[in-house]
Amino acid sequence: MEHTLSSARNAQLWSPDSWKSKPALQQSTYRDAAELERALAELGALPPLVTSWEVLALKRKLADAEAGRCFLLQGGDCAESFSDCTPSVISNRLKVLLQMSLVLVHGLKLPVVRVGRFAGQYAKPRSAEMETRDGVTLPCYRGDIINGSAFTAREREPDPRRMIDAHSKSALTMNFVRALIDGGFADLHHPEYWDLEWVSHAPLRDEYWKMAQSVGESIRFMEALGGQSFGCYPKVDFYTSHEMLLLPYESTMTRQVPQHEGWFNLSTHFPWIGMRTAQLDGAHVEYCAGISNPIGLKVGPSVKPEQLLRVIEALDRENEPGRLTIITRMGAEQVESALPPLLRAVKSEGRRVLWCCDPMHGNSETTAGGVKTRRFENIRSELEAAFTIHAACGTRLGGVHLELTGENVTECLGGARNLREADLAQAYKSTVDPRLNYEQSLEIAMQIVRQHSSTVQQSKLDAAEPRAAMLEAS
Numbered sequence: 001m002e003h004t005l006s007s008a009r010n011a012q013l014w015s016p017d018s019w020k021s022k023p024a025l026q027q028s029t030y031r032d033a034a035e036l037e038r039a040l041a042e043l044g045a046l047p048p049l050v051t052s053w054e055v056l057a058l059k060r061k062l063a064d065a066e067a068g069r070c071f072l073l074q075g076g077d078c079a080e081s082f083s084d085c086t087p088s089v090i091s092n093r094l095k096v097l098l099q100m101s102l103v104l105v106h107g108l109k110l111p112v113v114r115v116g117r118f119a120g121q122y123a124k125p126r127s128a129e130m131e132t133r134d135g136v137t138l139p140c141y142r143g144d145i146i147n148g149s150a151f152t153a154r155e156r157e158p159d160p161r162r163m164i165d166a167h168s169k170s171a172l173t174m175n176f177v178r179a180l181i182d183g184g185f186a187d188l189h190h191p192e193y194w195d196l197e198w199v200s201h202a203p204l205r206d207e208y209w210k211m212a213q214s215v216g217e218s219i220r221f222m223e224a225l226g227g228q229s230f231g232c233y234p235k236v237d238f239y240t241s242h243e244m245l246l247l248p249y250e251s252t253m254t255r256q257v258p259q260h261e262g263w264f265n266l267s268t269h270f271p272w273i274g275m276r277t278a279q280l281d282g283a284h285v286e287y288c289a290g291i292s293n294p295i296g297l298k299v300g301p302s303v304k305p306e307q308l309l310r311v312i313e314a315l316d317r318e319n320e321p322g323r324l325t326i327i328t329r330m331g332a333e334q335v336e337s338a339l340p341p342l343l344r345a346v347k348s349e350g351r352r353v354l355w356c357c358d359p360m361h362g363n364s365e366t367t368a369g370g371v372k373t374r375r376f377e378n379i380r381s382e383l384e385a386a387f388t389i390h391a392a393c394g395t396r397l398g399g400v401h402l403e404l405t406g407e408n409v410t411e412c413l414g415g416a417r418n419l420r421e422a423d424l425a426q427a428y429k430s431t432v433d434p435r436l437n438y439e440q441s442l443e444i445a446m447q448i449v450r451q452h453s454s455t456v457q458q459s460k461l462d463a464a465e466p467r468a469a470m471l472e473a474s
């Protein structure tokens, strides 16, 4: 039996429901307690969406990313919606992530761990409880797992049956992703499968195709050299993640399994704690402390080093590589001042966390016309700053966390086509946060390669300098 380190905590103090004794923010009140119980009983009898083997395999890969042996690409929708559980939305999102990961593998010369924000990204934290339109006040939309986005009293009422729907839609999404990948869609011999129909001519697409062709040639060369086909090798895999927000759902999906000790959240491989629910004494930290999954923790600019260290201690008592990924989302303006103190504090405590940059959530703004957007330039600039700051602090940026879609949307300003405010209305589809479109996503992948290579080069130069100085002196 494989032992997971966090199981030590599980023993006496913790249970999947022990979060109930702590303040739980961002939860919904269900009107009918009996109906909630019935829905949870039904959910509890349904099969899990992932297995403990996969969860532990991802944890090992995240440990590799922490050690610099691979790079984490985490991306997908801000919020999935039930109506977007369609073949084209799912496969287009997969295509963008595959294209980005090919750019990263090619440029970084490192394996990439692919984690989708999908197959369960249905719950959203909100800054206000209620929303008022034309004098009518209703509960805010909190994601399809809780209520509907349409502005009617019926839709906005939290409905526990939606948890069953979310489980089914997640399973359908997972099933399609797994079938596509197992069936050969992600085979590196055929990057043409990943082309998006609606992209006719984009400058970045040409650059991308040159890269894909060069990868194809290398594979064929290796096959010729070895005198045999790699078959569907090198095959890629995908993991799922979502914000671990709606505690009754998450704790009901928390299971024990025969082969591994401990408790696993089997609704996803990689749950993360959102910035608004990361309080040390809160229910979300309590719940996550006891499960054996790898955990993500979103950290914003107001968090103080001491505070962060205490949450890290609660979530990762054993300092287990791969267990904790810290996803920083500072905003382009604050990253220079807010990030270094956290990096130094965590480093000086010898903490083995994987650092990941989310350059989206600190850069949201609203246009004069009331549209929620993000400037590509700010996203690019936070990411660039994060690479530089990590290098200066002697820590490593091992991953990125992005909101993106394979649909042809106009939600973020700037990028390859220099989208302007007036263009946003053309195809703004997100019900929550603005996402990068195809070209903007590829551009970010190419920028990561440039930044990563220049930091690696710089650190080689820095390491060579003392030697050069000694040689000169001798």
Ligand code: PEP
Residues within 6 Å of the ligand: 078, 125, 243, 273, 274, 275, 276, 298, 299, 329, 361, 433
């Ligand atoms: C999100 O990832 O969609 C989100 C709400 O992020 P954060 O918790 O960083 O604000």
Ligand code: CO
Residues within 6 Å of the ligand: 078, 079, 361, 403, 432, 433
């Ligand atoms: Co978001």
